[in-house]
Amino acid sequence: MKMKTRLISIPVIAAFVILTSCSPKAVPGKNKVADEAPDGGNYTEKSFPVVTKVAPDGQVTLRFYDALPDVAYISAADFQSIVLPGSVMKVTHTGIGEYTLTNGDATAVVDINKDIFASDRFEDFTNMMGLLQPGMANVYYDGMPFVRYKGVTYTPVVVPVTLDMGKYGIDIHADGKGTVYFPFATLADMYSDLFYHHAGFNGEKVVVNTSVNEVALSEIDPDYNEPLLRKTTRSQSLADFTYKELCFAMDNFYGFPGRIQFNDAIKAKGLDKALDEDIELGPKIKEFLHSTSLAEYFLGMTGLTGIYYDGHTALELTTFAIKDRDKYEDLINEYTKVQMENLGMIMSLRAGLASAMSMYQDMMTINKIRSEAYGENETYIKKGNTAVCIFDSFNSRNEKAWKDYYEGKGPLPTVENTKGDDMVIFLDALKKASADPEVKNLIVDITANGGGSADIVMVMTSLIMGKSYISQDNALTGQRAIVEYEVDRNFDGVFDAKDNDVHYDLNFAVLTSDVSFSCGNLFPSMLKDGGIPVMGETSGGGSCAIQAMCTADGFCFQISSFRARLNTLDGHNIDTGVVPDIPIATDGNVKVEVSEEASVTGKDYKNYYDIDYLTKLLENYKK
Numbered sequence: 001m002k003m004k005t006r007l008i009s010i011p012v013i014a015a016f017v018i019l020t021s022c023s024p025k026a027v028p029g030k031n032k033v034a035d036e037a038p039d040g041g042n043y044t045e046k047s048f049p050v051v052t053k054v055a056p057d058g059q060v061t062l063r064f065y066d067a068l069p070d071v072a073y074i075s076a077a078d079f080q081s082i083v084l085p086g087s088v089m090k091v092t093h094t095g096i097g098e099y100t101l102t103n104g105d106a107t108a109v110v111d112i113n114k115d116i117f118a119s120d121r122f123e124d125f126t127n128m129m130g131l132l133q134p135g136m137a138n139v140y141y142d143g144m145p146f147v148r149y150k151g152v153t154y155t156p157v158v159v160p161v162t163l164d165m166g167k168y169g170i171d172i173h174a175d176g177k178g179t180v181y182f183p184f185a186t187l188a189d190m191y192s193d194l195f196y197h198h199a200g201f202n203g204e205k206v207v208v209n210t211s212v213n214e215v216a217l218s219e220i221d222p223d224y225n226e227p228l229l230r231k232t233t234r235s236q237s238l239a240d241f242t243y244k245e246l247c248f249a250m251d252n253f254y255g256f257p258g259r260i261q262f263n264d265a266i267k268a269k270g271l272d273k274a275l276d277e278d279i280e281l282g283p284k285i286k287e288f289l290h291s292t293s294l295a296e297y298f299l300g301m302t303g304l305t306g307i308y309y310d311g312h313t314a315l316e317l318t319t320f321a322i323k324d325r326d327k328y329e330d331l332i333n334e335y336t337k338v339q340m341e342n343l344g345m346i347m348s349l350r351a352g353l354a355s356a357m358s359m360y361q362d363m364m365t366i367n368k369i370r371s372e373a374y375g376e377n378e379t380y381i382k383k384g385n386t387a388v389c390i391f392d393s394f395n396s397r398n399e400k401a402w403k404d405y406y407e408g409k410g411p412l413p414t415v416e417n418t419k420g421d422d423m424v425i426f427l428d429a430l431k432k433a434s435a436d437p438e439v440k441n442l443i444v445d446i447t448a449n450g451g452g453s454a455d456i457v458m459v460m461t462s463l464i465m466g467k468s469y470i471s472q473d474n475a476l477t478g479q480r481a482i483v484e485y486e487v488d489r490n491f492d493g494v495f496d497a498k499d500n501d502v503h504y505d506l507n508f509a510v511l512t513s514d515v516s517f518s519c520g521n522l523f524p525s526m527l528k529d530g531g532i533p534v535m536g537e538t539s540g541g542g543s544c545a546i547q548a549m550c551t552a553d554g555f556c557f558q559i560s561s562f563r564a565r566l567n568t569l570d571g572h573n574i575d576t577g578v579v580p581d582i583p584i585a586t587d588g589n590v591k592v593e594v595s596e597e598a599s600v601t602g603k604d605y606k607n608y609y610d611i612d613y614l615t616k617l618l619e620n621y622k623k
Contacts, residue, residue, distance in 0.1 A: 039112060040173035040181070042066045043073075048204070050082055053220045054211040058082075062201070063181055065173070070238040071552060072184040072201045073173065076101055076110075079187045082208055083128055083199060091178045099180050101125075112174045115166030117190075122161035122477065123563070126190050128197040131210055139483045140194040140470060140545050140564050142213055144397065144455040145406035146423070146491060147468070150484040159477040163190070168248040170241075183241075185552035189249045192549050194563055200550035202227045215548040215558050216320050225321045228554050229328045233292050242552040243289045247271045250308075255475045255544035255560040257575040259310050259355075266307075279307060281348050295334040299342060301557070306349035309356065310575075311517055311542050312560040320556040359450075359540060363515050364592045365602030366448045373609035379425045380432055383611040386441040386618070388511075389429035394519040395452025396422045406493055422456050427491070430463065434504055441618055442504075444523075445511045447536060447608055451518025454545070460523065462487040464508050465530040470522070471569050475562035480571060509533045509618060511608060512580060518542035522566055524578040529569045533621055535582040536608060543567075543575035582617050584608055 043065040050058045060082060063073040080089040080103050089103040097113035106124035110117050119125045127138040129149075136149045165172060165186065173181040184201050192198035199208040200217050204227045207217045217224045234242075251270045256263055265278040275282030281303060288300030298317050305316040314320075318335070325332050339346055350357075374381045374390070381388045398421045404410030413421055415428045426444075433439045444460075454470065462468035468485040486495050489502040509532065510524045517540035524534045544560030551557065566574050586603035593599045607613055 038174065038176040040065050040067070040171065044069075048201075048206055050206045050208065051221045052082075052085075052208045052210050060206055062184065062206075063173075068237055068241055070235045071241050073181040074184045074187065075179045075181055076187065077179065079182070079184070079191075079199075082206065083191055083197065083210065084131070085210070091180055093174075093176075093178055097174075099174060099178070101180065110172055110174075110180050112172045112180065115164070115170060115172045117163040117165065117172070118160065120158050120160050123474070126193070128191060128193050128210070129195060131197065132195060137483075138193060138563065139481070140454050140472075141485075142195065142453045142455040144399065144423075144453070144459075145402055146488045147455050147458050147462075148486050148495065150486045152481050152483045155480045159479050161477055163248075163252060165248060168244045170244060170248060183245065183552065185242075185245050185550060186248065189245075189253060189549055192253075192547050194545045194547065194561060196546070196548040198548045198550065200224070200554050200556065202554040209548070215546070216556050217550070218320075218323075218556075225323075225555075229294075229321060229331055232294050232331050232334055234294060234297070234553060236290075236292050238553055239290050239292050239297065243286075245552040246289070249549060250559070252476060253547065253549070253559065253562050254308070254313070255547075255562045255565050257310050257312075257541075257543045257560050257565060258573060259541060259575050260308055262307060281345055284342070284345065293334070293338070294331060295338040298335050299338050299345060301555075302349055303345050306345075306353065308559070309353055310544070310560055311356070311540075312544055312546050313558065315557045315559075317551075317555045317557065359515050359517065361592075361600040361602035362513060362605075363448055363450075363602075364594055364600050365590050366513060366515060366605050366608075368592045369590070369605050370445075370447070370609045373606070380429050381611065382432075382436065382439060384615060385438055386443065386611050386615040387429065387433045387436070387439045388443045388445050388611060388614075389426060389433075390445045391422065391426060392446075392448045393422055393452050394449065394454070394456045394523070396420050397453060397456070398424075408493075412491060422452070423459065426456075426460055426463075430504055433506055439506070441507045441509065441615065443509045443511050443535070443614060443618075445608075446516050446520050446523060447511055447513040447605065449516050449520035449523075451520050451542065454519055454522065457519050457523050457526070458485045459487050459489075461526045461530070462489060463502065463504065464527065465532060466503075467526075467530060469526075470564070471529075471567045471571070472564045473567055473571070473573075475565050480567070482569075507618065507622070509535050509582075511614070512536040512539040512578065513605065513608070514538065514540045514577070516540050516577075521574055521577060525566070525568055525574045528578055528581065533581040533618070534578055535614065535617065536580050536584050537586070538577040538579050541575045541577040543573050582621050584617070 043063045045061050047059050047061050050060050077089040092100045094100045099110045101108045106121035108119035108125050123138040129136045132143045133149050137152045188199040207221045207224050212219045256267050266274045275286045285300050285303035288296040291297050302316045379390045398418050401413045401418045413424050418424050433442045458468045468487050470483045473480045489499040510527050512524050521539045521542045528534050543566040545564040546558050547561035548558050588604050589601050590604040591599050591601045
């Protein structure tokens with residue numbers, strides 16, 4: 001539920017393997033005899049290093065079939081052992097062209113003749129969240145130690161999932177001896193989850209995120225993108241397959257929150273057909289996505305970003321891949337040239353990002369007006385019997401400080417010893433408001449909050465209303481789910497009955513704007529469900545968690561995930577935002593200088609930061 005792409009560079013020590021030392025092994029395909037013969041034709045096998053950051057680096061064998069010499073295939077069992085170290089997948093030949101895969105959590109059936117994967121428990125089959133908390137279901141959790149997964153209730157309990165890869169021209173193969181091979185990228189798409197567990201193959205190594213809550217695989221291996229960017233072209237067969245695989249991924253794993261212009265057309269027809277029939281620039285975007293030129297391919301993905309932009313989905317590849325622009329000067333120059341030659345597509349992208357620009361303008365005006373009213377960098381302001389806690393992010397977390405505390409290695413994080421931590425800011429506000437006998441009302445101001453971690457939302461809602469849950473549905477299965485969490489409400493380092501004794505005798509409210517997005521949308525939705533008044537204007541929406549993925553040629557991107565589309569308790573999608581119980585009008589527009597050369601014009605929010613006015617509204621509401 002992070003609104004923004006996070007690309008923080010963290011130095012990582014990785015093992016470097018000279019790939020020229022790998023000896024390709026050519027294995028001839030056999031004629032098909034009955035149902036035990038291998039399929040797929042001739043292939044070459046190569047061994048590649050695996051980098052995971054937490055597990056010892058190892059090796060894995062990938063297959064390259066002659067029909068698709070640049071597309072990496074991996075056995076399902078090998079993939080399972082990489083993404084879930086120590087786990088085992090059993091593969092059983094159960095019929096003509098049929099194999100049953102069992103991985104300890106669930107079972108799936110694969111038909112290599114029809115290229116179909118089916119499972120009654122797809123979420124269990126692809127569950128990597130046990131890496132964070134043993135026994136955890138495949139739901140959202142960022143791993144902060146003051147909150148933990150408790151349980152989930154699905155309605156209906158079981159929904160069969162069938163993934164028709166053959167429809168997209170994606171082949172599944174088997175060797176006739178109990179080993180099933182998928183395209184590496186396809187399995188990686190299927191397993192990627194809401195913690196950003198995902199995997200990519202860059203042509204030289206397999207990199208797997210089993211530990212870091214970040215989108216880019218360069219967090220695991222700083223050199224991950226280098227092999228992808230040192231060239232300016234790719235083979236036509238790889239380009240064509242990458243397009244097919246991308247269509248498969250977007251049609252099945254995009255969450256369809258509802259706000260994109262072509263939501264219904266893409267959902268009904270699929271991306272490929274919608275590009276041909278419903279989107280004016282679709283055929284040109286499709287042409288670029290098939291291009292052997294990386295520059296044209298990049299522009300095609302940029303065009304898709306304009307089509308799919310929902311605040312969470314980012315398909316524009318250069319954002320994730322290109323940090324050192326001087327190092328890849330030839331590619332950058334070619335990309336700039338292609339952009340200039342296709343300004344219509346660039347303008348289309350800007351139109352698709354119009355909502356983001358509007359949000360940016362309002363963010364600038366909020367920051368200016370609020371700082372003039374309250375002062376710079378203030379997080380707690382009191383006037384009369386009302387206090388305001390300014391909470392601009394659910395994403396600033398000092399994970400080390402909190403983990404050290406819960407492991408007995410450090411003190412409880414406070415405003416004195418841990419700066420800029422969102423949880424600390426809220427706990428400090430609660431402490432001050434509770435200790436002040438004059439304070440009766442505490443308003444949580446999230447008017448400039450663009451989202452972040454749901455873990456902090458879980459804790460804050462628990463402290464305010466004694467409940468901690470997420471109501472969501474799954475865009476792939478159609479299941480509704482209520483996911484419950486436990487919170488160490490007294491922050492004594494343990495989860496026990498004493499947590500139930502924590503209570504704050506305050507009248508809570510939350511102040512929202514159209515900038516309140518993602519978790520800044522989830523938080524007021526949950527409070528409104530719990531009877532806590534929402535003040536301000538309708539929040540900015542954003543109803544899907546983020547899922548990190550990679551293209552078949554190795555580039556990272558992110559999408560609104562199918563796994564968690566957020567709802568109210570009665571099942572209504574919250575992508576259009578939370579309507580306030582106490583509306584506050586904006587007073588015209590105001591111009592804000594963002595630099596010496598530029599300014600933006602946004603709404604005038606001055607009434608939002610008049611505490612006397614807010615207090616009066618609350619008093620009238622309670623009457």
